[in-house]
Amino acid sequence: MAAHAKTLFEKVWDRHIVRPQTPDTPAVLYIDLHLVHEVTSPQAFALLRERGLKVRRPDRTLGTMDHSTPTTPRNELGIIPVVDAQAQKQLEQFTKNCQDFGIPLYALGTAKQGIVHVIGPEQGLTQPGMTIVCGDSHTSTHGAFGALAFGIGTSEVGHVLATQTLLQYKPKTMAVRVDGRLMPGVTAKDIILGIIAKIGVGGGTGYVLEYMGEAIRALSMEGRMTICNMSIEGGARAGMVAPDDTTFEYIAGRPAAPQGADFDRAVADWRTLPTDEGAAFDAEVTLNADELIPMITYGTNPGMGMPINGFVPDPDKQPTVDERVALDKALTYMGLRPNEPLLGKKIDVVFVGSCTNSRISDLREAARMIEGRKVAEGVRMLVVPGSQQVKAQAEREGLHEIFKAAGAEWREAGCSMCIAMNGDQLAPGQYAVSTSNRNFEGRQGKGGRTFLASPLTAVAAAVTGVITDPRELYEPALA
Amino acid sequence: MEPIRKFTGRLAPLPINDIDTDQIIPARYLKTTDKLGLGQACFNDWRWNEDGTPKADFILNQPQYQGAEVLVAGNNFGCGSSREHAPWALLGMGFRAVVSTYFADIFRGNALKNGLLPIVVDEETKQQLISLAQEAPESTVTVDLEAQTLTLPDGRSVTFPIDPFSRYCLLNGVDQLGFLLGLDADVSAYEAANPQRVNTHIVA
Ligand code: SF4
Numbered sequence: 001m002a003a004h005a006k007t008l009f010e011k012v013w014d015r016h017i018v019r020p021q022t023p024d025t026p027a028v029l030y031i032d033l034h035l036v037h038e039v040t041s042p043q044a045f046a047l048l049r050e051r052g053l054k055v056r057r058p059d060r061t062l063g064t065m066d067h068s069t070p071t072t073p074r075n076e077l078g079i080i081p082v083v084d085a086q087a088q089k090q091l092e093q094f095t096k097n098c099q100d101f102g103i104p105l106y107a108l109g110t111a112k113q114g115i116v117h118v119i120g121p122e123q124g125l126t127q128p129g130m131t132i133v134c135g136d137s138h139t140s141t142h143g144a145f146g147a148l149a150f151g152i153g154t155s156e157v158g159h160v161l162a163t164q165t166l167l168q169y170k171p172k173t174m175a176v177r178v179d180g181r182l183m184p185g186v187t188a189k190d191i192i193l194g195i196i197a198k199i200g201v202g203g204g205t206g207y208v209l210e211y212m213g214e215a216i217r218a219l220s221m222e223g224r225m226t227i228c229n230m231s232i233e234g235g236a237r238a239g240m241v242a243p244d245d246t247t248f249e250y251i252a253g254r255p256a257a258p259q260g261a262d263f264d265r266a267v268a269d270w271r272t273l274p275t276d277e278g279a280a281f282d283a284e285v286t287l288n289a290d291e292l293i294p295m296i297t298y299g300t301n302p303g304m305g306m307p308i309n310g311f312v313p314d315p316d317k318q319p320t321v322d323e324r325v326a327l328d329k330a331l332t333y334m335g336l337r338p339n340e341p342l343l344g345k346k347i348d349v350v351f352v353g354s355c356t357n358s359r360i361s362d363l364r365e366a367a368r369m370i371e372g373r374k375v376a377e378g379v380r381m382l383v384v385p386g387s388q389q390v391k392a393q394a395e396r397e398g399l400h401e402i403f404k405a406a407g408a409e410w411r412e413a414g415c416s417m418c419i420a421m422n423g424d425q426l427a428p429g430q431y432a433v434s435t436s437n438r439n440f441e442g443r444q445g446k447g448g449r450t451f452l453a454s455p456l457t458a459v460a461a462a463v464t465g466v467i468t469d470p471r472e473l474y475e476p477a478l479a
Numbered sequence: 480m481e482p483i484r485k486f487t488g489r490l491a492p493l494p495i496n497d498i499d500t501d502q503i504i505p506a507r508y509l510k511t512t513d514k515l516g517l518g519q520a521c522f523n524d525w526r527w528n529e530d531g532t533p534k535a536d537f538i539l540n541q542p543q544y545q546g547a548e549v550l551v552a553g554n555n556f557g558c559g560s561s562r563e564h565a566p567w568a569l570l571g572m573g574f575r576a577v578v579s580t581y582f583a584d585i586f587r588g589n590a591l592k593n594g595l596l597p598i599v600v601d602e603e604t605k606q607q608l609i610s611l612a613q614e615a616p617e618s619t620v621t622v623d624l625e626a627q628t629l630t631l632p633d634g635r636s637v638t639f640p641i642d643p644f645s646r647y648c649l650l651n652g653v654d655q656l657g658f659l660l661g662l663d664a665d666v667s668a669y670e671a672a673n674p675q676r677v678n679t680h681i682v683a
Contacts, residue, residue: 026644030669056666060675060676124677124682155655159655164666167655201497202554
């Protein structure tokens with residue numbers, strides 16, 4: 001038994017080998033689904049044209065516009081105006097590329113457009129046991145379904161477009177076990193910030209993570225996506241969760257999902273995917289959900305995180321020179337002093353959105369907490385749904401009215417202030433509490449300073465104007 | 480792509496850990512549809528003031544490091560975003576190799592596909608190279624891809640790992656796509672044996 005016990009990752013990997021690894025060459029892996037967006041694909045299409053190549057499987061490829069698209073509300077003609085000429089040119093080129101090569105495209109302003117990692121699961125394209133790639137590091141999101149999904153560079157985008165395959169060396173595996181139960185007011189985002197604070201931004205380099213344990217099983221698909229999304233912030237190209245009934249229920253009935261008897265057959269197959277008992281991992285880390293409280297970052301990479309009631313660490317107390325230098329640099333950029341608390345720290349902007357936390361459940365949670373409250377004086381709050389479908393659903397539920405009544409901006413779908421490519425950005429020196437995934441210097445706008453946190457922590461900051469433990473406002477828990 | 484065998488160049492030190500690709504090339508420069516022209520924006524926000532003048536406190540702006548071809552950086556270089564614009568920008572700034580104790584996975588793959596060598600050394604060697612760059616910036620190192628060695632001015636050589644396939648492609652100036660295109664029959668056989676998982680045209 002133990003001799004051939006396999007992990008979830010190995011099962012998916014083995015199913016996709018076109019040509020095994022040899023001493024001279026990496027394995028050649030078949031790709032079931034290739035998602036493309038406007039920013040990391042132009043040079044790949046240029047390569048195809050240069051060599052006179054076609055896209056091998058346009059029917060396994062899908063394009064969406066998300067990164068450089070504005071999220072400003074539509075004008076009276078129902079159009080979302082693109083003001084940046086360079087972005088406009090990039091979007092036009094992308095439209096032409098998809099047309100010329102026969103790739104379906106969710107263009108700006110159309111009903112299914114949205115962030116690439118939101119639309120795949122939404123359409124039922126993301127399914128257990130698949131290989132999914134995109135020229136985007138947060139492709140790890142799709143691993144929540146038990147798919148092997150990872151980000152690739154633009155050269156590799158070209159490889160997949162032309163051949164539907166990729167050259168890959170087999171990564172190592174790491175089990176990430178999260179036992180226990182989350183307290184009310186503590187979310188999937190806090191779990192992943194806790195894991196990254198523990199392993200560091202480079203701790204997962206060379207590994208595929210598999211998240212397991214009671215706390216992971218208890219999460220919704222959205223929560224699992226939030227966790228897998230940030231695997232890359234721990235250095236891991238991919239993160240996976242074994243598929244279970246929660247997964248199958250989420251997929252059932254979605255447009256691209258198998259229907260009827262095909263669905264039952266698919267589920268029977270998907271049930272064979274979870275890691276076998278006794279399968280070995282190359283490394284293991286654990287986190288206890290019982291002890292977890294809301295997390296927040298204080299520094300300039302996602303590994304610089306702490307419990308929200310903690311104190312900013314002191315560079316002088318770091319074990320190595322490199323760590324002292326790194327922390328000192330981060331605190332200087334962030335304008336923070338060693339040993340100060342973050343609770344009570346004044347903030348300027350709150351961003352609820354991004355492929356980490358812009359799904360309908362995120363918006364519902366945020367709306368529930370903000371209902372009947374007001375965004376604090378002097379604070380700007382943006383709520384950016386992850387897709388047009390999420391936006392439409394939220395509007396059917398009246399969530400947009402709740403956000404607007406509170407004084408928040410309700411915007412069109414896209415990456416928005418997660419990447420600051422499209423006009424949504426921080427001014428130099430501003431502090432933001434953001435539900436996105438990167439607090440790198442300048443990520444949300446040159447000179448902008450980011451505190452990463454959950455949607456609940458973001459709302460708590462928005463309504464109080466300072467960093468606040470969301471559990472203080474979390475009435476459903478107290479009721 | 481030009482074949483790479485051996486070259487000799489000066490070092491530039493950037494002893495900062497976890498340099499992410501947003502620092503190497505900020506997102507606002509990704510609206511291009513080109514690979515060229517990104518060198519000027521490499522390390523943009525560390526390197527240039529608002530008015531376009533060089534920031535005096537950024538080490539790579541010091542005159543002794545102009546024209547250096549081997550960047551020596553802190554560990555986990557290239558983490559974060561998958562943007563291949565990062566190696567394009569570093570090449571555009573004139574670098575041919577980056578030395579670190581380890582690289583982020585996606586960056587390393589991207590660099591190798593563009594002829595920017597990610598050279599992994601141990602911590603001690605990295606520190607020595609940084610000291611050398613700081614104390615004797617005029618000294619040069621030789622990178623020999625065929626032998627997989629980095630040779631210091633004192634004649635000492637360290638070997639570095641590189642996967643045989645990337646090495647073959649770089650030494651011969653061929654790109655990896657050609658290899659995959661040659662496997663068309665294998666891919667067709669795989670497709671015939673494995674049912675299509677999803678069809679994106681259904682949800683177009
Ligand atoms: S929301 Fe942010 S992290 Fe996600 S795909 Fe867009 S830019 Fe990347």
